[in-house]
Amino acid sequence: MKNLVIGAGLTGSVTANLIATKWNEKVIVIDKNNFVGGNINDYVDEQTQIHVHRFGPHIFHTNSERVWKYLSQYTDWHEYSFEPNVVIKGQKVTLPFNLNTIKQCFDKQTAEKYTKKLVDTYGMEHKIPILELKQTNDEDLKFIADFVYKYVFEGYTVKQWGLKPEEIDESITARVPIYISYDNRYFQDKYQAIPKNGYAEMIKNMLYHKNIQIYLNTKYQDILKENFDRIFYTGSIDEFFNYKYGMLPYRSLTFDVETIDCEYYQPTAMVNYPCDNDYTRITEHKHFLNEKSSKTIISKEYSHSFELGKNERYYPIKNDANSELYEKYLRDAKQLKNTYFLGRLGAYKYYNMDQAVLAALEFWDTIT
Ligand SMILES: Cc1cc2nc3c(=O)[nH]c(=O)nc-3n(C[C@H](O)[C@H](O)[C@H](O)COP(=O)(O)OP(=O)(O)OC[C@H]3O[C@@H](n4cnc5c(N)ncnc54)[C@H](O)[C@@H]3O)c2cc1C
Incomplete structure (x- = not known):
């Protein structure tokens, strides 16, 4: 086995897909989660059949023809303009x-x-x-x-x-x-849509290839790295180096998901609460794919500090000290042969989905 991709999020899935389809080489993909998609994972709620965005509302939007064309090989789209x-x-x-x-x-x-x-x-x-x-x-x-x-x-x-x-x-x-303007759309990009069968389904299609083997519930720390010629790491760069210079700070989120016995809870997919309540916003998931049900599902979103082992990393906290810390890790990363750090956690950057895909495609251009 030559290639190991750590993380079956969007970045890891694009990378594995390109290794399998363009290089025609075998690749193992591992993820610590028991599902694919990372941050963009969604699931179908059994009772209502509504797609629920597990880690907060995800609206795909891009002006990049390249990204749109690439992803469109793996999903049909439901046109959607986000008007929170x-x-x-x-x-x-x-x-x-x-x-x-x-x-x-x-x-x-x-x-x-x-x-x-x-x-x-x-x-x-x-x-x-x-x-x-x-x-x-x-x-x-x-x-x-x-x-x-x-x-x-x-x-x-x-x-x-x-x-x-x-x-x-x-x-x-x-x-x-x-x-x-009187344009109520939050984004003005040329393409704005949600994968017709959900994000997880799109990722599964990207990873469905004879050259790709996926191991879920598997941590990078549990893998014998020496068996691989190339490693593509989309986890957190500080974790890779065992936090030797300290931990990169992030904001984290938690979501209270509720099924509610009414057809619609709010007029639009997302409502922000800047001044009231402890939560920052409420997402009502059925709006994204215009799904019909007599019940509805909402998530109340709360913001917290990231604490290792307690919650997940969401937004990097950008300031000079943290950028300096990241640079230290990056310098060490550059010393490693055939090990590449990618994605929002590898780059310590907030990427929109299209930026994550474009970064992965452009990285691919540099190594082929
Ligand atoms: C709340 C929220 C809302 C967002 N909404 C939008 C939106 O509306 N539109 C938009 O364009 N973008 C949105 N984004 C951005 C989008 O989520 C990211 O662009 C995308 O998820 C980046 O994918 P990634 O693969 O780089 O990272 P991730 O999805 O984080 O993937 C990394 C993967 O690596 C795995 N992993 C990490 N460490 C290890 C390890 N040690 N061993 C094994 N596996 C490991 C993780 O489990 C994960 O699956 C949003 C982000 C957030 C936080």
């Missing part, structure tokens, strides 16, 4: 914060005044960071920026990153834009 809501002062309103949100948050006259000011100043279909609005001399634009900052971003950031309001670096959070 955010709760402001107890009311569910449109997110991204756009001209419809302004209508929903203010009385008619005030909304018209702010809309006219934004459109006259910047023109339609532009995204303006709230930091930029704050820096103008115009009282109305400043007011809108402060409103969005207070009701949409500050509370969410406090919960999501576990920070106190004074610890939030305004120059980072205030990059978040107001969208001067």
Whole structure:
């Protein structure tokens, strides 16, 4: 056996698929989980037949023809445009914060005044960071920026990153834009869709090949590495090196999944709660594939610090100290022959799904 891929997430699955199909070489894929797909795994709930996104809502979106074409070999798609809501002062309103949100948050006259000011100043279909609005001399634009900052971003950031309001670096959070548009879609990419039979099914199709053997419930630590010519590692880079320089920090999440005896719980797949409740958001899963059932399934999402052995790694915490720590591991990684570190955990980076696929495809270009 020549090739070992650690992790049957999106990155590991693209890599194994290319080894099997392009090189026509045998490859073993292992994963510590008892399912494939890593973070993008979904499962069909037995009672309702609804696909549940196990690790939070996943909406595929890309402008990359290459990524779209590659994945489309392994799934048909259900077109889906993501139009979430955010709760402001107890009311569910449109997110991204756009001209419809302004209508929903203010009385008619005030909304018209702010809309006219934004459109006259910047023109339609532009995204303006709230930091930029704050820096103008115009009282109305400043007011809108402060409103969005207070009701949409500050509370969410406090919960999501576990920070106190004074610890939030305004120059980072205030990059978040107001969208001067009536387009309610959260993403504007050319392709926006959900795999018709779910993400796990797409991954299974990518891994279904005579050259690929999969071992689930198997940790990298339990494998005899010397039996392999090449190792493609998509786990956490600090874990690979036994945390010799210290642990890379992450934010983690937990999900409370509930089946509810009503047809729909909320009007859209996701509702954010920046200012109320302990959870950050609620996902209602049946919206993604427009699945019909007299019941529904929701997940309440809570944010925590990552603690080894207690929960999973989700979002890398980017700052200078952590980037320096990652660089130390990367330097050691580069010394190893025929061992490659890939994916969101190998690169200590937040990747959208299309970025993870593109990074894996581009890595492939460099080794062939
Ligand atoms: C809450 C949340 C929501 C998201 N929503 C979106 C979205 O809407 N749209 C979008 O484009 N992207 C979204 N993403 C990003 C998306 O999840 C990632 O791009 C994608 O999962 C990256 O895949 P990966 O294979 O690199 O990592 P992973 O999915 O983490 O795969 C790594 C795999 O390696 C395995 N592994 C790790 N260590 C070991 C070990 N020692 N031994 C054996 N196996 C091991 C893990 O079990 C895992 O299966 C979201 C991410 C999060 C956290």
